[in-house]
Amino acid sequence: xxxxxxxxxxxxxxxxxxxxxxxxxxxxxxxxxxxxxxxxxxxxxxxxxxxxxxxxxxxxxxxxxxxxxxxxxxxxxxxxxxxxxxxxxxxxxxxxxxxxxxxxxxxxxxxxxxxxxxxxxxxxxxxxxxxxxxxxxxxxxxxxxxxxxxxxxxxxxxxxxxxxxxxxxxxxxxxxxxxxxxxxxxxxxxxxxxxxxxxxxxxxxxxxxxxxxxxxxxxxxxxxxxxxxxxxxxxxxxxxxxxxxxxxxxxxxxxxxxxxxxxxxxxxxxxxxxxxxxxxxxxxxxxxxxxxxxxxxxxxxxxxxxxxxxxxxxxxxxxxxxxxxxxxxxxxxxxxxxxxxxxxxxxxxxxxxxxxxxxxxxxxxxxxxxxxxxxxxxxxxxxxxxxxxxx
Numbered sequence: 001x002x003x004x005x006x007x008x009x010x011x012x013x014x015x016x017x018x019x020x021x022x023x024x025x026x027x028x029x030x031x032x033x034x035x036x037x038x039x040x041x042x043x044x045x046x047x048x049x050x051x052x053x054x055x056x057x058x059x060x061x062x063x064x065x066x067x068x069x070x071x072x073x074x075x076x077x078x079x080x081x082x083x084x085x086x087x088x089x090x091x092x093x094x095x096x097x098x099x100x101x102x103x104x105x106x107x108x109x110x111x112x113x114x115x116x117x118x119x120x121x122x123x124x125x126x127x128x129x130x131x132x133x134x135x136x137x138x139x140x141x142x143x144x145x146x147x148x149x150x151x152x153x154x155x156x157x158x159x160x161x162x163x164x165x166x167x168x169x170x171x172x173x174x175x176x177x178x179x180x181x182x183x184x185x186x187x188x189x190x191x192x193x194x195x196x197x198x199x200x201x202x203x204x205x206x207x208x209x210x211x212x213x214x215x216x217x218x219x220x221x222x223x224x225x226x227x228x229x230x231x232x233x234x235x236x237x238x239x240x241x242x243x244x245x246x247x248x249x250x251x252x253x254x255x256x257x258x259x260x261x262x263x264x265x266x267x268x269x270x271x272x273x274x275x276x277x278x279x280x281x282x283x284x285x286x287x288x289x290x291x292x293x294x295x296x297x298x299x300x301x302x303x304x305x306x307x308x309x310x311x312x313x314x315x316x317x318x319x320x321x322x323x324x325x326x327x328x329x330x331x332x333x334x335x336x337x338x339x340x341x342x343x344x345x346x347x348x349x350x351x352x353x354x355x356x357x358x359x360x361x362x363x364x365x366x367x368x369x370x371x372x373x374x375x376x377x378x379x380x381x382x383x384x385x386x387x388x389x390x391x
Contacts, residue, residue, distance in 0.1 A: 082210055086215075093325060099171070141319045185224050186226060217244065218246045265284055267377050
């Protein structure tokens with residue numbers, strides 16, 4: 001080489017990592033050798049051609065983003081299934097290629113709105129309710145929450161349509177547990193078991209066990225034994241369980257399933273790198289990820305004074321029942337968790353890791369919050385490029 005170095009190529013083809021390290025060690029010990037380093041292959045750092053990708057600040061902005069583009073140079077989540085345990089899913093052209101057959105675990109027909117209990121159709125029938133229902137004074141439209149979460153995990157990228165997903169070659173396994181007025185512990189626990197390849201009575205075995213589970217859901221209270229048994233079972237089968245911390249601006253220790261053991265519990269940061277005003281906090285937080293803010297803390301609830309600062313993903317335009325596909329910014333730890341679930345999929349597409357290794361690797365390669373965090377935000381903001389490089 002021009003600088004005086006020599007390029008050495010091994011005679012044996014297909015030398016593995018361990019063999020390469022042995023060869024480098026042997027070379028380094030020879031007289032006259034100053035140093036030995038790998039002749040790395042680099043690639044062009046292209047960004048997705050999805051037209052709304054520039055609005056997804058939560059992927060690439062250096063202040064509040066997760067430093068994702070560098071990770072995409074080598075990782076895309078191929079071969080990894082991520083279960084989204086949520087409201088189910090509605091058809092969306094920016095998701096369809098990555099969606100596997102899921103399951104509806106809602107056992108109550110009234111909550112399910114599909115005329116029966118559990119069945120093999122995870123279609124989101126809408127979680128809207130009228131004034132006075134679900135213990136609420138005011139009515140609420142359907143959220144299409146599961147579709148938004150799924151888009152962050154694995155929307156199809158580089159298709160010239162809509163948005164990009166964190167792990168664009170991963171597969172989504174939609175599991176419906178949230179309907180009108182929410183969901184039950186028993187249904188959610190069974191969904192965790194089934195998603196990870198465990199057996200659930202009177203339900204056919206899941207042909208596509210998930211390596212990652214995302215649960216952007218929760219409520220107040222201690223970790224139910226049913227949750228903990230299901231989570232422990234999933235982890236024992238090799239599934240990483242990612243859970244949103246909750247949106248009550250309170251200690252996560254009082255919110256479940258975020259306070260269960262064997263989970264990766266995720267807090268939310270805003271676009272400026274602060275803990276989002278709504279995000280739960282505390283010693284049980286493992287990592288933080290972009291969850292955005294579509295309004296300021298002092299703005300009236302339900303308003304959208306800065307929608308550009310939320311997390312953009314796939315959605316549906318229907319107020320109650322499904323209508324045309326759409327895109328929308330949301331905010332919440334529900335939006336932060338799928339960033340981490342998608343990153344876990346990128347990791348597992350590169351190498352085999354046990355759930356504890358996924359968690360420790362995520363924590364070891366974060367970056368500090370550039371803003372403020374009162375109460376505890378875990379190890380820091382996940383850094384996708386640093387995490388994948390460490391593998």
